[in-house]
Amino acid sequence: MDNLLQIQNGQAVSRADIPDLDFTVFQQTVLDATLHGGFIVQFFAYEDEQSMLKLIAVIRSGLKLYVAGCSLAEEYPSLTPQCEKFHMFEREIAEQFGVRPKDHPWLKMVRYHKNYRGKEDIFGNDYSQDIPGNYPYFTVDGDAIHEVAVGPVHAGIIEPGHFRFQCAGEKVFSLEIQLGYQHRGAEKLLEQAGLPRNRLPIIAESIAGDTAIGHSLCHSQAIEALANLEVHEGAKIVRTIALELERIANHIGDLGALSGDVAFNPPLAYFGRIRGEFLNLTLTMAGNRFGKGLIRPGGIAFPVLAEHRQIMRNKITDETPGLTNVCDLLFSAHTVLARFEHTGTVSRDIAEKLGLVGYAGRASGLPYDSRITFPTEAYDQVESNSNERTVGDVLSRASVRREEIMHSLQAIPKLLAKEVDAEPISVPPSYTLAPDSFVVTINEAWRGEVSHCLLTDKEGSILRYKVKDPSFHNWTGLAMSLRNQGISDFPLCNKSFNLSYCGFDL
Amino acid sequence: MLKVIQNRREQGYRTTNYPKEPITLYSRYRGLPTVHQECDKELARQCAEACPQQAIDADKMLIDIGRCTFCGQCEIQSQGELVTFSNNFELGTSSREALFTSGSLPALAEHSKQHFKSLFGRSLQLRQISAGGCNSCEADTNVLGTPFFDLQRFGIDFVASPRHADGIHVTGPISNNMKAAVLSTYEAVPSPKVVIASGCCSISGGPFWGSKDVVGDLNSLIPVDLYIPGCPPHPMTTLHALLHFFK
Numbered sequence: 060m061d062n063l064l065q066i067q068n069g070q071a072v073s074r075a076d077i078p079d080l081d082f083t084v085f086q087q088t089v090l091d092a093t094l095h096g097g098f099i100v101q102f103f104a105y106e107d108e109q110s111m112l113k114l115i116a117v118i119r120s121g122l123k124l125y126v127a128g129c130s131l132a133e134e135y136p137s138l139t140p141q142c143e144k145f146h147m148f149e150r151e152i153a154e155q156f157g158v159r160p161k162d163h164p165w166l167k168m169v170r171y172h173k174n175y176r177g178k179e180d181i182f183g184n185d186y187s188q189d190i191p192g193n194y195p196y197f198t199v200d201g202d203a204i205h206e207v208a209v210g211p212v213h214a215g216i217i218e219p220g221h222f223r224f225q226c227a228g229e230k231v232f233s234l235e236i237q238l239g240y241q242h243r244g245a246e247k248l249l250e251q252a253g254l255p256r257n258r259l260p261i262i263a264e265s266i267a268g269d270t271a272i273g274h275s276l277c278h279s280q281a282i283e284a285l286a287n288l289e290v291h292e293g294a295k296i297v298r299t300i301a302l303e304l305e306r307i308a309n310h311i312g313d314l315g316a317l318s319g320d321v322a323f324n325p326p327l328a329y330f331g332r333i334r335g336e337f338l339n340l341t342l343t344m345a346g347n348r349f350g351k352g353l354i355r356p357g358g359i360a361f362p363v364l365a366e367h368r369q370i371m372r373n374k375i376t377d378e379t380p381g382l383t384n385v386c387d388l389l390f391s392a393h394t395v396l397a398r399f400e401h402t403g404t405v406s407r408d409i410a411e412k413l414g415l416v417g418y419a420g421r422a423s424g425l426p427y428d429s430r431i432t433f434p435t436e437a438y439d440q441v442e443s444n445s446n447e448r449t450v451g452d453v454l455s456r457a458s459v460r461r462e463e464i465m466h467s468l469q470a471i472p473k474l475l476a477k478e479v480d481a482e483p484i485s486v487p488p489s490y491t492l493a494p495d496s497f498v499v500t501i502n503e504a505w506r507g508e509v510s511h512c513l514l515t516d517k518e519g520s521i522l523r524y525k526v527k528d529p530s531f532h533n534w535t536g537l538a539m540s541l542r543n544q545g546i547s548d549f550p551l552c553n554k555s556f557n558l559s560y561c562g563f564d565l
Numbered sequence: 566m567l568k569v570i571q572n573r574r575e576q577g578y579r580t581t582n583y584p585k586e587p588i589t590l591y592s593r594y595r596g597l598p599t600v601h602q603e604c605d606k607e608l609a610r611q612c613a614e615a616c617p618q619q620a621i622d623a624d625k626m627l628i629d630i631g632r633c634t635f636c637g638q639c640e641i642q643s644q645g646e647l648v649t650f651s652n653n654f655e656l657g658t659s660s661r662e663a664l665f666t667s668g669s670l671p672a673l674a675e676h677s678k679q680h681f682k683s684l685f686g687r688s689l690q691l692r693q694i695s696a697g698g699c700n701s702c703e704a705d706t707n708v709l710g711t712p713f714f715d716l717q718r719f720g721i722d723f724v725a726s727p728r729h730a731d732g733i734h735v736t737g738p739i740s741n742n743m744k745a746a747v748l749s750t751y752e753a754v755p756s757p758k759v760v761i762a763s764g765c766c767s768i769s770g771g772p773f774w775g776s777k778d779v780v781g782d783l784n785s786l787i788p789v790d791l792y793i794p795g796c797p798p799h800p801m802t803t804l805h806a807l808l809h810f811f812k
């Protein structure tokens with residue numbers, strides 16, 4: 060770790076302080092870290108002011124966070140053969156900057172777009188053609204093998220993506236997931252020269268709408284660090300509550316969907332309604348069921364006062380017993396347990412190799428929860444949570460969600476009990492960003508670790524805006540969970556992960 | 566089994582009586598805005614300048630609710646002098662022009678195309694297409710199937726196959742990577758068919774306006790029959806629009 064600079068979550072550092080290593084030293088250093096218990100938080104390229112290509116790695120190891128950088132050549136030896144955690148990151152860099160990671164075992168496009176530098180396309184795609192482009196899928200040969208292709212448009216009200224199964228009869232040997240359909244150019248838009256600053260939070264909260272709070276927190280904290288904005292204690296409490304409400308609502312919805320997928324309809328109906336109650340609590344604060352508009356650099360946009368606290372307290376008191384009972388109904392039904400148990404198992408070993416985060420990681424025995432490891436906002440006042448079943452199957456992922464719902468339901472009233480009023484920031488906001496600076500922010504949103512990373516140039520304009528949704532780590536986990544499963548278990552496995560397409564596609 | 570019955574008793578009957586009985590949303594919900602015509606021009610210009618979506622026309626004193634994300638900034642900035650948001654969720658319109666508003670919208674029921682009412686008034690099956698949005702629009706469309714709203718009691722449903730659908734309901738700014746899929750899904754729906762643009766993304770690009778990676782306006786690809794504004798539209802906005810446009 061000697062070559063890495065230790066940093067704090069959400070604290071700006073001067074770009075000049077980031078170690079600029081020789082590539083081989085950089086490679087050895089990040090491999091050492093990631094092969095010995097470290098995980099990638101960010102790994103991305105950018106062009107500096109002189110149009111030189113640079114690489115940045117942000118690594119977490121234990122309770123510590125590190126950063127290092129190096130210059131990047133047009134071609135470099137891929138890190139993936141030695142450490143799988145780099146797999147998707149290297150593909151992303153290849154797609155964004157037209158740089159080739161030599162000997163990458165599965166070098167394919169991630170989202171299907173031209174690279175940012177006008178270089179020849181690494182994947183041989185012609186982007187005047189619509190997706191799917193030049194994209195050979197992994198195939199399994201053999202007389203009994205058949206291929207199942209699903210999507211991009213799926214059967215329900217759900218985001219688009221393409222799934223390709225290699226099966227023998229009912230059994231899935233391999234699933235390959237091709238996304239990119241939701242790509243909106245969010246990063247490019249966020250760093251677009253001259254973009255009015257107050258568009259930033261609106262874009263940030265729409266990176267993944269079910270994680271509007273998670274992403275807007277990461278965005279706001281990054282701006283606050285770079286612009287040296289103080290956030291009032293009351294606002295911090297509100298922002299923490301908002302993130303927990305987001306967690307509760309999404310977990311409840313998914314437990315309902317899991318129940319529906321095994322044809323046990325009562326919990327589906329009950330959870331569906333109860334989820335709405337929690338979305339409406341977010342609306343009580345934000346005026347929007349997903350919390351859009353609430354979190355802005357410097358604090359929150361609307362006052363949250365005794366009246367709002369009372370509504371939240373009452374609703375939580377009213378709904379908790381029913382919610383607890385519906386959870387009990389779901390988790391004590393034998394027919395449900397029989398379908399959840401030992402389905403879609405991702406072992407701890409695989410989870411660690413892939414670097415899974417959030418409930419997907421915790422359900423496979425990786426306890427990382429950035430609320431505890433890198434606490435932001437009012438999380439120093441929230442107790443940690445623990446999980447009972449962590450064997451990596453659907454039941455583990457479902458139980459972890461149940462435990463997290465119950466944990467959040469206890470945490471929120473304690474935060475409300477502080478009785479701190481939260482006044483809004485003044486609008487329109489005005490701030491200047493520190494020049495030549497770097498900041499990385501991490502929050503434990505409901506799916507897991509969300510992270511934004513900003514680099515500013517010497518004028519204090521945004522030089523690079525890197526977004527990472529937890530789904531970027533976890534989609535590969537879903538693909539692995541299907542190995543040797545019946546294809547009819549796909550919906551169940553999929554729902555137990557419930558990953559974001561747009562959060563991945565950006 | 567006993568637990569199923571116990572839970573059934575505890576959960577009770579929760580479906581709203583809307584539209585027979587009105588629903589009032591919590592006051593902080595930002596629905597139909599009113600633009601106060603008497604507002605100071607300078608203040609109006611300042612708010613228009615600061616609007617992240619460039620949705621305010623300070624000369625004509627209108628808001629384009631097809632661009633607006635209902636972030637509420639203009640109301641706070643002008644302390645309600647230029648804009649106040651009501652909790653009226655009835656925002657659907659049958660024309661793009663009607664979304665430029667100072668506070669009143671044409672009654673949707675009267676402006677909807679009569680042949681749609683006779684064709685789909687008793688049964689409407691929609692194919693939802695998610696095309697580059699943030700998934701909140703999809704999520705708040707999905708909840709119409711939960712017991713509180715219970716959309717199916719009106720004979721309206723979302724179906725899996727475009728072949729079984731009477732129309733499409735599109736969310737998102739139509740990412741370039743979804744353009745082909747949107748067009749082929751549209752083509753797969755038998756005529757006569759209806760096209761619904763839901764959320765400011767599909768109407769104007771929403772938060773992603775100006776991005777090179779999105780089309781940004783469904784109407785530039787296929788003619789839209791019904792616009793449902795919001796970011797996302799409240800489920801009640803969608804429910805109201807569907808009932809008034811088709812019933």
Ligand code: SF4
Binds near residue numbers: 621628
């Ligand atoms: S509420 Fe709408 S009009 Fe007002 S500032 Fe926000 S986007 Fe602009």
Ligand code: SF4
Binds near residue numbers: 698703
């Ligand atoms: S309109 Fe708003 S809520 Fe709907 S998809 Fe677009 S950004 Fe998301």
